[in-house]
Amino acid sequence: MALYQKFLDSIKGIKSSLSKDPTTMDNVSGALAAEFLIFVSLILAALFLRHVSVIASVVVVILAAVLFFTNMPLASKIKSEQSDSLEKMTFYVMVTLGILIAVIYWGLKYV
Amino acid sequence: MDLQMASLFASGAFIIIGLFAAVFIDNLIKKIIGIAFIEEGANLFLICLGYKAGGVVPIFLPGMSADWFAANSAYPLPQALVLTSIVIGASTLAVMLALAMVLYRKHGTLSVSEMMGDEK
Amino acid sequence: MNYLIPLMVVVPILAALIVNIFGGKDKTVKAISLVVAIAIPLIAILAAVGVQYFGGHDPTLIASSLPSNLVGALAASYNTGIVYVFENIERIFIFLMGIVAFLAVLTYFAEKKEVSGPYLYLIFMGIASVTALMLSNDIFNMYVFFEITALTQVGIIVASSTEDNYEIAMKYMILGAIGGPMLLLGVGFILGTIGSVNINDIIYALSNNFVNPYSPGLVIGFALILFGWLYSAGLPPFHTIKSAVYSKARPNGSAILQGFSVLCMLAFGIAMYKIFAYIPYFNTAIIGFAILAMVLSIAMSAMEVDFRRMIAFLAVGELGFIALGFGIGTQYSIAAALFQAANEIVITALLFIGFGTVYYLTKTSDTRKLGGLIAADSTMAIMVLLGGFALAGVPPFNGFQSKLMLVQAALDAGYTELAVLAIIVSVVIFFTFVKAFHTVYLQPKPKELKFAHEKIPKATVFSVAVLLIICLVLGIFPNIVTDIFIPFAGGLI
Structure with missing residues (x-):
């Protein structure tokens, strides 16, 4: 029950954080839709692990669900990370490049 | 260390220095210089691939035996490719410098964080 | 010899040079551009399927004249020049791109009194380079034409004279200058390992155990090319810059830019699939980026208030569906991805041009300041609505057919969660689109809204109608294209 209450509070939190900015009032529905989309799709993506190991997927899904519930306004956090600032863009580009090369090179070294 | 290895290390150094500059330096012109470093590093890497220690220019001259030529000539394909990619790098650089000029006139600064930061 | 294959690249390049020379003379430029823009899809339809060996080299002829000690060696089978391969799948995509380009040029002429030679130069140069990208069977040549495409994309944004377009162009150049050289490095690593950049040669060397596939x-070449593919297609982490690019161009420019991205993505995706499909977790990596692209872009578009940026994010999110089809990796799913790509070119062009009329009429793209535009032109409003239905996957439009095919392929392959995810994302696309449509067209018109133009040009209405008809035809008779895609996908795996 406490978790449910927290969920409701966080939705109210999104609403109030958006309505502070008078310009985005009509976009509360959009923010909520984005919130649910991110939540559901990340859980579904975690379920994808079942092709590797069922137990791992159960653990990851439960962990992910709890983590997402407790950090609820995910959409606004993700939005602020995807602004048009060049620094953020280059940061994510470099991180992706590093991860790709590291994972693929050392991952396939022992195939 | 032979010449090829040294050039490969140099190309790696070029790319890493260039990436560092492109990511961390705030001045737009210096960022562009870093980007030119990345491009040249990639070109140097390509040209190294065709290197052959003690090799000859890959042009078949009269009087050469085919076997000797095949054993001693450098690999010509990377040289042909690099020529194209140098042209592309130069045109990219030109477009970037032109844009930098326009942006400097518009904003009166070359600081990237001021021009393209979060609030912009 | 099939001379029409190189002509597909030569004609737009020539046209680009000529319109640039005749820059000031509007009538000549318009006539030349329209003729060439019609000629491109026509050539694609008329050309016979075939292979073009540049420099006159034909490996079978060369092989017969080789010295005896080289017969059977790896080098004996290599191509010594650039090869263009033209098959029915290239025909479909070049045709669709040509149609979209023609309609975009038509719209541009209708909305602008004075035409700009350099702008048309960029459009034709871009078309030539994506055509070459589709045709080429040579990864270095693909890299070259991809860089030319990227430069023309930057040029189209710079020439669009919208707000902040120079900043976005500069950002795209900087990120591109990280992505492009990485792609070149990847090509270099493959060249260093195998000694050729021709895709057929690489496959030959790999499948006959001349090199160790690991x-x-x-x-490393695979990792770098995968990164370059993300950049060329605008998948995460490049989705923000790609959507910014789309939203900063003129509407007709955005339609063309999105077509370019789809073709770049397809060309490199098919090349990667041909070369690297043996690598374990290849499919998983692509599925990962596809999910990120769909979820992040669609979530961002739901939160957006600028309708051009919203459509741009929707377009990037749709690219995720294409990547998803590639990632699942069965014959049916790859065919679905190709079908989705063909639909994507048409539908997003429709939406960019259709919603672009709102910007044309009011000179604002902020949905909070818009409303009541259905009174201005109800035909256009209805066509845009139908285009949105096609995007979200409502029958009887083409988006429905390709998404149905994708979901079925995911279910057949045993990826139930991906099928569910694809449906959920489609629902959010529908929601976002309907919300945008409602705020722009249906809600009461704000008092301070002023019109810059009174009427939408007839040519724009015509362009949107043609695109809508293509959507409907592909939706009702999907066999026209799927009969070609399914065997092609079977050949890939």
């Missing part, structure tokens, strides 16, 4: 050079 040698470090090939593996």
